[in-house]
Amino acid sequence: MTTHAESPSPSPSAAIEISPLGGDADAHAFRALNEAWITTLFALEPDDERVLADPRGQIVDRGGAVLLARDGDRVVGCVALIPEGDGMWELAKMAVDESVRGRGTGRRLLLAALDEARRRGAGAVVLGSSVDLPAAVHLYESVGFRHVRPEEVGHMPYARASVFMRHDLGGTPGA
Template identity: 50%
Template sequence: MSSPADARAFRDLNLEWIEKFFSVEPADLATLDNPQAIVDGGGEVLIARLGDVPVGCVALVQEHPGVFELSKMAVSPRFQGHGIGRKLLETAIERVPALGAKEFFLASNARLASAVHLYESLGFVHVPPSELPPSPYDRADVFMRYPLTA
Protein backbone atom coordinates (compact mmCIF):
# COMPACT_ATOMS: atom_id res chain seq x y z
CA MET A 1 0.00 0.00 0.00
CA SER A 2 2.08 2.87 -1.22
CA SER A 3 -0.46 5.64 -1.75
CA PRO A 4 -4.05 6.78 -1.27
CA ALA A 5 -4.59 5.87 -4.95
CA ASP A 6 -3.54 2.28 -4.20
CA ALA A 7 -5.97 2.18 -1.26
CA ARG A 8 -8.79 3.39 -3.56
CA ALA A 9 -7.86 0.83 -6.23
CA PHE A 10 -7.84 -1.96 -3.61
CA ARG A 11 -11.30 -0.91 -2.43
CA ASP A 12 -12.78 -0.38 -5.90
CA LEU A 13 -11.42 -3.61 -7.41
CA ASN A 14 -12.81 -5.64 -4.52
CA LEU A 15 -16.20 -3.97 -4.31
CA GLU A 16 -16.64 -4.63 -8.03
CA TRP A 17 -16.51 -8.43 -7.64
CA ILE A 18 -18.13 -8.62 -4.21
CA GLU A 19 -21.18 -6.63 -5.34
CA LYS A 20 -21.43 -8.71 -8.53
CA PHE A 21 -21.63 -12.08 -6.73
CA PHE A 22 -22.53 -11.39 -3.09
CA SER A 23 -23.53 -8.73 -0.59
CA VAL A 24 -20.89 -6.55 1.01
CA GLU A 25 -20.38 -7.71 4.59
CA PRO A 26 -19.15 -5.69 7.59
CA ALA A 27 -15.81 -7.56 7.49
CA ASP A 28 -15.36 -6.44 3.86
CA LEU A 29 -15.80 -2.80 4.78
CA ALA A 30 -13.48 -3.08 7.78
CA THR A 31 -10.71 -4.25 5.45
CA LEU A 32 -11.51 -2.15 2.40
CA ASP A 33 -11.96 1.09 4.32
CA ASN A 34 -8.57 0.74 6.04
CA PRO A 35 -6.13 -1.37 4.01
CA GLN A 36 -3.23 0.31 5.80
CA ALA A 37 -4.19 -1.81 8.82
CA ILE A 38 -3.08 -4.88 6.83
CA VAL A 39 0.39 -3.39 6.41
CA ASP A 40 0.52 -2.10 9.98
CA GLY A 41 -0.36 -5.63 11.14
CA GLY A 42 2.64 -7.17 9.37
CA GLY A 43 1.02 -8.00 6.04
CA GLU A 44 1.13 -6.60 2.53
CA VAL A 45 -1.23 -5.35 -0.13
CA LEU A 46 -0.05 -6.02 -3.68
CA ILE A 47 -1.38 -4.01 -6.62
CA ALA A 48 -0.98 -5.24 -10.22
CA ARG A 49 -0.75 -2.57 -12.89
CA LEU A 50 -0.74 -2.35 -16.64
CA GLY A 51 1.18 0.85 -17.18
CA ASP A 52 -0.24 3.22 -14.58
CA VAL A 53 -3.64 1.51 -14.40
CA PRO A 54 -4.35 -0.69 -11.34
CA VAL A 55 -5.88 -3.90 -12.72
CA GLY A 56 -5.67 -6.32 -9.80
CA CYS A 57 -4.81 -6.72 -6.14
CA VAL A 58 -4.35 -9.17 -3.32
CA ALA A 59 -3.71 -8.89 0.40
CA LEU A 60 -1.52 -11.00 2.66
CA VAL A 61 -3.12 -10.53 6.07
CA GLN A 62 -1.32 -11.63 9.22
CA GLU A 63 -4.00 -13.18 11.42
CA HIS A 64 -1.57 -14.24 14.16
CA PRO A 65 2.23 -14.29 14.24
CA GLY A 66 3.27 -16.58 11.39
CA VAL A 67 -0.31 -17.22 10.23
CA PHE A 68 -1.30 -15.42 7.02
CA GLU A 69 -4.48 -15.29 5.01
CA LEU A 70 -4.63 -14.68 1.28
CA SER A 71 -7.44 -12.16 1.09
CA LYS A 72 -9.20 -9.75 -1.19
CA MET A 73 -7.78 -11.01 -4.47
CA ALA A 74 -9.40 -9.21 -7.39
CA VAL A 75 -8.79 -8.57 -11.07
CA SER A 76 -10.81 -6.00 -12.99
CA PRO A 77 -13.30 -7.80 -15.27
CA ARG A 78 -11.89 -5.82 -18.22
CA PHE A 79 -8.51 -7.50 -17.69
CA GLN A 80 -9.50 -11.03 -16.67
CA GLY A 81 -8.28 -13.92 -18.78
CA HIS A 82 -4.79 -12.50 -19.27
CA GLY A 83 -2.97 -14.25 -16.42
CA ILE A 84 -3.04 -11.32 -14.00
CA GLY A 85 -4.72 -13.35 -11.24
CA ARG A 86 -2.18 -16.14 -11.67
CA LYS A 87 0.71 -13.65 -11.47
CA LEU A 88 -0.77 -12.02 -8.36
CA LEU A 89 -1.17 -15.42 -6.70
CA GLU A 90 2.34 -16.54 -7.69
CA THR A 91 3.74 -13.29 -6.27
CA ALA A 92 1.78 -13.75 -3.04
CA ILE A 93 3.10 -17.31 -2.67
CA GLU A 94 6.65 -16.02 -3.22
CA ARG A 95 6.23 -13.09 -0.77
CA VAL A 96 4.52 -14.72 2.19
CA PRO A 97 7.54 -16.69 3.51
CA ALA A 98 9.55 -13.45 3.64
CA LEU A 99 6.87 -12.05 5.94
CA GLY A 100 7.52 -14.89 8.37
CA ALA A 101 4.62 -17.13 7.42
CA LYS A 102 4.51 -20.62 8.83
CA GLU A 103 0.91 -21.10 7.70
CA PHE A 104 -0.87 -19.66 4.63
CA PHE A 105 -4.58 -20.13 4.01
CA LEU A 106 -7.65 -18.70 2.33
CA ALA A 107 -11.42 -18.77 2.49
CA SER A 108 -13.43 -18.42 -0.71
CA ASN A 109 -16.75 -19.43 -2.21
CA ALA A 110 -17.63 -22.22 -4.62
CA ARG A 111 -19.44 -19.71 -6.88
CA LEU A 112 -15.98 -18.33 -7.71
CA ALA A 113 -15.06 -21.53 -9.53
CA SER A 114 -12.30 -20.02 -11.68
CA ALA A 115 -10.61 -18.57 -8.59
CA VAL A 116 -10.87 -21.87 -6.72
CA HIS A 117 -9.41 -23.68 -9.73
CA LEU A 118 -6.54 -21.18 -9.84
CA TYR A 119 -5.79 -21.76 -6.16
CA GLU A 120 -5.82 -25.52 -6.72
CA SER A 121 -3.55 -25.24 -9.77
CA LEU A 122 -0.89 -23.42 -7.74
CA GLY A 123 -0.89 -25.86 -4.85
CA PHE A 124 -3.58 -24.81 -2.38
CA VAL A 125 -5.37 -27.84 -0.91
CA HIS A 126 -8.88 -28.05 0.49
CA VAL A 127 -9.15 -28.44 4.25
CA PRO A 128 -12.06 -28.52 6.71
CA PRO A 129 -12.87 -25.04 8.06
CA SER A 130 -12.10 -26.28 11.57
CA GLU A 131 -8.39 -26.46 10.60
CA LEU A 132 -8.20 -22.71 9.92
CA PRO A 133 -8.87 -19.52 11.85
CA PRO A 134 -12.59 -18.68 11.75
CA SER A 135 -13.71 -16.71 8.70
CA PRO A 136 -15.66 -13.50 9.31
CA TYR A 137 -17.50 -13.96 5.98
CA ASP A 138 -20.92 -15.60 5.80
CA ARG A 139 -20.25 -16.41 2.11
CA ALA A 140 -17.13 -18.50 2.85
CA ASP A 141 -17.69 -22.16 1.95
CA VAL A 142 -14.30 -23.12 0.47
CA PHE A 143 -11.30 -23.37 2.79
CA MET A 144 -7.77 -24.01 1.56
CA ARG A 145 -4.21 -24.07 2.82
CA TYR A 146 -0.93 -23.69 0.97
CA PRO A 147 1.75 -26.15 2.13
CA LEU A 148 4.69 -23.92 3.02
CA THR A 149 7.99 -25.76 3.25
CA ALA A 150 10.30 -25.19 6.18
Protein backbone atom coordinates in the same frame (compact mmCIF):
# COMPACT_ATOMS: atom_id res chain seq x y z
CA MET B 1 10.24 -7.26 -2.82
CA THR B 2 10.36 -8.95 -6.19
CA THR B 3 8.54 -7.25 -9.03
CA HIS B 4 6.85 -9.74 -11.32
CA ALA B 5 6.46 -8.61 -14.93
CA GLU B 6 4.00 -10.43 -17.13
CA SER B 7 4.85 -10.84 -20.79
CA PRO B 8 4.03 -11.30 -23.44
CA SER B 9 0.82 -9.39 -22.99
CA PRO B 10 -2.01 -9.97 -25.44
CA SER B 11 -2.76 -6.24 -25.30
CA PRO B 12 -0.61 -3.37 -26.51
CA SER B 13 -0.45 -2.03 -22.93
CA ALA B 14 2.65 -2.11 -20.73
CA ALA B 15 3.65 -5.33 -18.95
CA ILE B 16 1.85 -6.10 -15.71
CA GLU B 17 3.98 -5.28 -12.67
CA ILE B 18 3.31 -6.27 -9.06
CA SER B 19 4.13 -3.74 -6.33
CA PRO B 20 3.07 -2.89 -2.77
CA LEU B 21 0.22 -0.59 -1.80
CA GLY B 22 1.23 3.04 -2.15
CA GLY B 23 -0.86 6.11 -1.38
CA ASP B 24 -4.53 7.02 -1.34
CA ALA B 25 -5.08 6.31 -5.04
CA ASP B 26 -3.88 2.73 -4.50
CA ALA B 27 -6.17 2.32 -1.48
CA HIS B 28 -9.09 3.60 -3.57
CA ALA B 29 -8.26 1.14 -6.38
CA PHE B 30 -8.02 -1.73 -3.84
CA ARG B 31 -11.48 -0.83 -2.57
CA ALA B 32 -13.01 -0.42 -6.04
CA LEU B 33 -11.63 -3.74 -7.35
CA ASN B 34 -12.91 -5.64 -4.33
CA GLU B 35 -16.31 -3.95 -4.25
CA ALA B 36 -16.77 -4.82 -7.93
CA TRP B 37 -16.29 -8.59 -7.51
CA ILE B 38 -17.98 -8.87 -4.13
CA THR B 39 -21.15 -7.01 -5.10
CA THR B 40 -21.49 -8.96 -8.35
CA LEU B 41 -22.38 -12.16 -6.48
CA PHE B 42 -22.60 -11.26 -2.80
CA ALA B 43 -23.14 -8.35 -0.43
CA LEU B 44 -20.45 -6.33 1.31
CA GLU B 45 -20.18 -7.47 4.91
CA PRO B 46 -19.03 -5.45 7.94
CA ASP B 47 -15.52 -6.93 7.80
CA ASP B 48 -15.31 -6.03 4.10
CA GLU B 49 -16.27 -2.44 4.88
CA ARG B 50 -13.73 -2.19 7.70
CA VAL B 51 -10.81 -3.52 5.65
CA LEU B 52 -11.70 -1.77 2.39
CA ALA B 53 -12.13 1.60 4.11
CA ASP B 54 -8.56 1.51 5.44
CA PRO B 55 -6.32 -1.18 3.93
CA ARG B 56 -3.18 0.51 5.20
CA GLY B 57 -4.41 0.67 8.81
CA GLN B 58 -6.23 -2.68 8.81
CA ILE B 59 -3.63 -4.73 6.92
CA VAL B 60 -0.26 -3.07 6.25
CA ASP B 61 0.18 -1.29 9.60
CA ARG B 62 -0.65 -4.56 11.37
CA GLY B 63 2.21 -6.40 9.67
CA GLY B 64 0.40 -7.55 6.53
CA ALA B 65 0.83 -6.69 2.88
CA VAL B 66 -1.30 -5.47 0.01
CA LEU B 67 0.08 -6.16 -3.46
CA LEU B 68 -1.23 -4.47 -6.58
CA ALA B 69 -1.00 -5.46 -10.24
CA ARG B 70 -0.37 -2.46 -12.45
CA ASP B 71 -0.81 -2.12 -16.18
CA GLY B 72 1.10 1.09 -16.73
CA ASP B 73 -0.39 3.58 -14.29
CA ARG B 74 -3.66 1.65 -13.88
CA VAL B 75 -4.24 -0.76 -10.99
CA VAL B 76 -5.83 -3.90 -12.48
CA GLY B 77 -5.54 -6.36 -9.61
CA CYS B 78 -4.85 -6.76 -5.92
CA VAL B 79 -4.33 -9.26 -3.12
CA ALA B 80 -3.76 -8.99 0.63
CA LEU B 81 -1.77 -11.07 3.10
CA ILE B 82 -2.86 -10.87 6.72
CA PRO B 83 -0.82 -12.41 9.56
CA GLU B 84 -2.92 -14.76 11.69
CA GLY B 85 -0.22 -15.89 14.13
CA ASP B 86 1.81 -19.08 14.57
CA GLY B 87 3.26 -18.75 11.07
CA MET B 88 -0.16 -18.77 9.38
CA TRP B 89 -1.18 -15.99 7.00
CA GLU B 90 -4.53 -15.37 5.33
CA LEU B 91 -4.72 -14.64 1.61
CA ALA B 92 -7.59 -12.18 1.22
CA LYS B 93 -9.18 -9.57 -1.00
CA MET B 94 -7.84 -10.94 -4.27
CA ALA B 95 -9.39 -9.25 -7.29
CA VAL B 96 -8.57 -8.76 -10.96
CA ASP B 97 -10.26 -6.18 -13.15
CA GLU B 98 -12.66 -7.80 -15.59
CA SER B 99 -10.90 -6.14 -18.54
CA VAL B 100 -7.68 -8.12 -17.96
CA ARG B 101 -9.01 -11.46 -16.74
CA GLY B 102 -7.71 -14.52 -18.56
CA ARG B 103 -4.26 -13.02 -19.14
CA GLY B 104 -2.45 -14.51 -16.13
CA THR B 105 -2.73 -11.48 -13.86
CA GLY B 106 -4.42 -13.44 -11.08
CA ARG B 107 -1.75 -16.14 -11.22
CA ARG B 108 0.99 -13.46 -11.09
CA LEU B 109 -0.63 -11.87 -8.04
CA LEU B 110 -1.09 -15.21 -6.32
CA LEU B 111 2.52 -16.29 -6.92
CA ALA B 112 3.80 -12.88 -5.76
CA ALA B 113 1.69 -13.20 -2.59
CA LEU B 114 3.07 -16.67 -1.88
CA ASP B 115 6.62 -15.37 -2.45
CA GLU B 116 5.95 -12.48 -0.07
CA ALA B 117 4.51 -14.84 2.56
CA ARG B 118 7.64 -17.02 2.31
CA ARG B 119 9.85 -13.93 2.56
CA ARG B 120 8.04 -12.98 5.76
CA GLY B 121 8.54 -16.43 7.25
CA ALA B 122 5.05 -17.85 6.81
CA GLY B 123 4.66 -21.58 7.24
CA ALA B 124 1.21 -21.71 5.66
CA VAL B 125 -1.25 -19.51 3.79
CA VAL B 126 -4.98 -20.07 4.24
CA LEU B 127 -8.03 -18.66 2.52
CA GLY B 128 -11.78 -18.74 2.38
CA SER B 129 -13.50 -18.66 -1.00
CA SER B 130 -16.85 -19.70 -2.40
CA VAL B 131 -18.32 -22.47 -4.52
CA ASP B 132 -19.71 -19.58 -6.57
CA LEU B 133 -16.15 -18.68 -7.65
CA PRO B 134 -14.99 -21.85 -9.46
CA ALA B 135 -12.28 -20.10 -11.51
CA ALA B 136 -10.71 -18.70 -8.34
CA VAL B 137 -10.87 -22.07 -6.57
CA HIS B 138 -9.25 -23.74 -9.60
CA LEU B 139 -6.48 -21.12 -9.63
CA TYR B 140 -5.74 -21.75 -5.95
CA GLU B 141 -5.68 -25.51 -6.53
CA SER B 142 -3.32 -25.09 -9.49
CA VAL B 143 -0.61 -23.51 -7.30
CA GLY B 144 -0.85 -26.03 -4.48
CA PHE B 145 -3.70 -24.97 -2.21
CA ARG B 146 -5.61 -27.94 -0.84
CA HIS B 147 -9.13 -28.11 0.54
CA VAL B 148 -9.39 -28.26 4.33
CA ARG B 149 -12.06 -28.16 7.02
CA PRO B 150 -13.20 -24.65 8.06
CA GLU B 151 -11.62 -24.98 11.49
CA GLU B 152 -8.20 -25.44 9.85
CA VAL B 153 -8.13 -21.87 8.54
CA GLY B 154 -8.97 -20.04 11.74
CA HIS B 155 -11.63 -17.38 12.02
CA MET B 156 -13.22 -16.62 8.63
CA PRO B 157 -15.75 -13.80 9.12
CA TYR B 158 -17.46 -13.91 5.71
CA ALA B 159 -20.86 -15.55 5.19
CA ARG B 160 -19.94 -16.16 1.52
CA ALA B 161 -16.99 -18.41 2.51
CA SER B 162 -17.91 -22.00 1.67
CA VAL B 163 -14.54 -23.27 0.42
CA PHE B 164 -11.56 -23.35 2.77
CA MET B 165 -8.02 -23.93 1.56
CA ARG B 166 -4.47 -24.11 2.84
CA HIS B 167 -1.05 -23.98 1.19
CA ASP B 168 1.84 -25.26 3.29
CA LEU B 169 4.87 -23.27 2.20
CA GLY B 170 8.26 -24.72 1.51
CA GLY B 171 10.67 -24.93 -1.34
CA THR B 172 11.66 -21.96 -3.41
CA PRO B 173 9.71 -18.75 -4.11
CA GLY B 174 7.72 -18.84 -7.32
CA ALA B 175 7.38 -22.61 -7.17
